[in-house]
Amino acid sequence: xSVLCIDLPPVAPDYSGAASALFDLGGIVVMHxxxxxxxxxxxxxxxxxxxxxxxxYCSGLRRMDAILGNDKKFIDGALMAAKDLxxxxxxxxxxxxxxxIGIDLEGMAAETEVASGIPCFGFNTTGQHYYDRGxxxxxxxxxxYFAEPIEGIKTNRQGKRFVNVLGLLSIxxxxxxxxxxxxxxxxxxxxxxxxxxxxGLTLEQVRRAxxxxxxxxxxxxxxxxxxxxxxxxxxxxxxTVPVGGGSLFRKKLAGESPVIQPPEGKRGILIIHEQIFAxxxxxxxxxxxxxxxxxxxxxGLDTRIAMEHDLDLPTEKSVREAINSGRYSVILADPxxxxxxxxxxxxxxxxxxxxxxxxxxxxxxxxxxxxxxETMIRNAVLAxxxxxxx
Amino acid sequence: xxxxxxxxxxxxxxxxxxxxxxxxxxxxxYRVLQIGCDPKADSTKNLTGGKQISSVLDALREKGEGGxxxxxxxxxxYGGVWCVEAGGPTPGIGCAGRGIITAxxxxxxxxxxxxxxxxxxxxxxxxxxVCGGFAMPIRGGYAKNVxxxxxxxxxxxxxxxxxxxxxxxxxxxxxARYSGVILNARNVPDEEMLVQKTLDEIGGDILSIIPRxxxxxxxxxxxxxxxxxxxDSEMALCYRKLAARxxxxxEEV
Numbered sequence: 343x344s345v346l347c348i349d350l351p352p353v354a355p356d357y358s359g360a361a362s363a364l365f366d367l368g369g370i371v372v373m374h375x376x377x378x379x380x381x382x383x384x385x386x387x388x389x390x391x392x393x394x395x396x397x398x399y400c401s402g403l404r405r406m407d408a409i410l411g412n413d414k415k416f417i418d419g420a421l422m423a424a425k426d427l428x429x430x431x432x433x434x435x436x437x438x439x440x441x442x443i444g445i446d447l448e449g450m451a452a453e454t455e456v457a458s459g460i461p462c463f464g465f466n467t468t469g470q471h472y473y474d475r476g477x478x479x480x481x482x483x484x485x486x487y488f489a490e491p492i493e494g495i496k497t498n499r500q501g502k503r504f505v506n507v508l509g510l511l512s513i514x515x516x517x518x519x520x521x522x523x524x525x526x527x528x529x530x531x532x533x534x535x536x537x538x539x540x541x542g543l544t545l546e547q548v549r550r551a552x553x554x555x556x557x558x559x560x561x562x563x564x565x566x567x568x569x570x571x572x573x574x575x576x577x578x579x580x581x582t583v584p585v586g587g588g589s590l591f592r593k594k595l596a597g598e599s600p601v602i603q604p605p606e607g608k609r610g611i612l613i614i615h616e617q618i619f620a621x622x623x624x625x626x627x628x629x630x631x632x633x634x635x636x637x638x639x640x641x642g643l644d645t646r647i648a649m650e651h652d653l654d655l656p657t658e659k660s661v662r663e664a665i666n667s668g669r670y671s672v673i674l675a676d677p678x679x680x681x682x683x684x685x686x687x688x689x690x691x692x693x694x695x696x697x698x699x700x701x702x703x704x705x706x707x708x709x710x711x712x713x714x715x716e717t718m719i720r721n722a723v724l725a726x727x728x729x730x731x732x
Numbered sequence: 733x734x735x736x737x738x739x740x741x742x743x744x745x746x747x748x749x750x751x752x753x754x755x756x757x758x759x760x761x762y763r764v765l766q767i768g769c770d771p772k773a774d775s776t777k778n779l780t781g782g783k784q785i786s787s788v789l790d791a792l793r794e795k796g797e798g799g800x801x802x803x804x805x806x807x808x809x810y811g812g813v814w815c816v817e818a819g820g821p822t823p824g825i826g827c828a829g830r831g832i833i834t835a836x837x838x839x840x841x842x843x844x845x846x847x848x849x850x851x852x853x854x855x856x857x858x859x860x861x862v863c864g865g866f867a868m869p870i871r872g873g874y875a876k877n878v879x880x881x882x883x884x885x886x887x888x889x890x891x892x893x894x895x896x897x898x899x900x901x902x903x904x905x906x907x908a909r910y911s912g913v914i915l916n917a918r919n920v921p922d923e924e925m926l927v928q929k930t931l932d933e934i935g936g937d938i939l940s941i942i943p944r945x946x947x948x949x950x951x952x953x954x955x956x957x958x959x960x961x962x963x964d965s966e967m968a969l970c971y972r973k974l975a976a977r978x979x980x981x982x983e984e985v
Binding site: 411442443444445446448449450452453456457 | 827829830833863864865867868871872902904905906907
């Protein structure tokens with residue numbers, strides 16, 4: 343019973359992350375489910391869905407289809423849609439039922455590719471992992487399939503320095519505005535955007551991904567792709583996202599040493615959000631104060647980018663215990679988490695996250711860059727300092 | 733590396749043939765991994781002195797997903813042949829096909845192939861391709877060649893025909909390729925002719941004829957393969973010839 347979500351909504355699953363990563367690529371996405379998973383993605387997890395023209399379909403998997411193994415029916419449906427839409431690619435995404443009965447999505451994709459001549463992919467999403475894993479699997483598969491060898495493209499650079507931005511996912515950033523401002527910040531620092539995974543991504547960008555001089559991982563979903571490109575092409579990477587005025591980010595891009603993290607202590611700040619975003623906010627706070635900041639992740643704590651005292655918060659119970667523990671005087675987290683904060687004398691700062699609250703607080707979504715974010719962190723630090731002194 | 737799936741009607745002698753093939757390949761200097769894909773989990777018994785090893789699903793049941801280690805499911809038998817049993821659910825409940833898929837996923841997660849570094853992987857698969865799980869060994873990334881064990885009996889040939897249809901249905905998916913049959917003789921009159929007649933319809937060749945011989949039973953009674961128990965026997969020679977033939981008709985991946 344300890345894993346029940348009583349007050350918090352369930353978090354965005356892997357198929358939502360995969361669909362969101364594929365959203366801008368001009369392909370057909372077939373979510374192989376009865377309709378609930380597609381509805382979850384389109385209605386809650388994808389802020390860009392309403393008004394968009396992205397071809398995300400539900401396969402309408404039914405009992406007899408599962409029993410009889412009617413793969414052909416779905417392949418034919420995808421082929422028919424492809425005739426009308428002329429897609430760049432076709433992707434099948436799994437959900438709990440295909441996982442339970444072991445549908446071979448990669449086999450279906452292979453069969454569809456033979457019939458259509460269009461690149462087709464099967465992604466074994468199951469609904470049992472978090473959104474970042476689904477997006478990460480998409481990035482890796484796209485790179486393995488489309489990215490061209492480095493020798494063929496590292497020419498005619500005209501003195502430019504190229505950057506791949508890995509981790510511009512709407513489920514983390516809420517809006518295209520955040521992604522655009524991050525890219526603009528990178529360009530202002532003297533770099534050219536080579537590819538932006540995933541908001542704004544095109545197949546052409548994926549093909550030339552090996553052309554980058556550096557990869558910037560702006561959310562955890564981009565980390566495996568960065569490691570893959572480091573191993574495969576020798577492209578170095580940094581994990582950071584510009585926040586506030588962006589000065590720390592620019593220093594990192596220029597190769598300067600990162601801010602030293604103050605030691606853990608009581609009555610500090612707890613930030614529960616996407617890990618790299620939360621890490622970057624922690625660095626911003628550390629740039630002008632010695633208030634201890636802990637990062638908590640509800641999507642599994644990736645130890646590659648975590649500090650020793652950071653928190654893995656896999657259940658509502660663990661979130662409830664952490665925020666009501668008395669260890670933190672200021673908490674920055676999604677407004678839904680504010681609803682289960684019972685302790686007095688704790689300052690709660692709203693930091694919406696689509697992965698948890700979907701479209702509920704889009705009108706209050708944080709702008710990563712700009713005065714308001716800087717002010718938010720300064721005020722959070724001030725509140726923590728006051729509590730520390732009091 | 734060669735990846736070979738052995739299919740055939742239930743009770744036709746797949747596990748006996750596969751274990752003897754594994755032992756013969758090992759004697760010939762190959763590193764072999766045999767994966768039993770039958771919920772009964774008795775494919776490799778004759779390679780491990782008649783003892784049944786812990787299956788992947790048994791180990792999962794006991795240790796949970798997080799606690800599983802490679803040494804819980806990987807065992808070495810005669811001649812260093814690596815033995816794995818996928819296992820299955822409690823009889824009468826659960827889903828055996830999904831169990832096979834889970835076992836395969838776990839083997840990858842545990843890095844089993846990197847540990848064994850096999851030259852040849854033999855997948856010994858239960859009877860017919862009854863659902864997605866039992867097609868798992870021939871899906872992309874697993875077996876490249878499918879061999880079918882059959883006798884001249886009608887039901888065995890019928891099953892062989894069904895298996896070939898299933899494999900060919902998956903042709904567009906890049907699954908494994910049907911590469912012939914092993915005739916495990918049951919002393920049916922005109923047995924070779926009957927099998928050949930079926931092959932004229934479904935395609936493929938008889939790769940090897942394994943005669944019916946009491947040496948097999950004698951070795952099994954000692955919990956061993958013929959290769960181990962009676963290495964100088966006629967039957968051992970048969971299995972060694974089969975091993976050589978299998979290496980001829982299968983492809984490196």
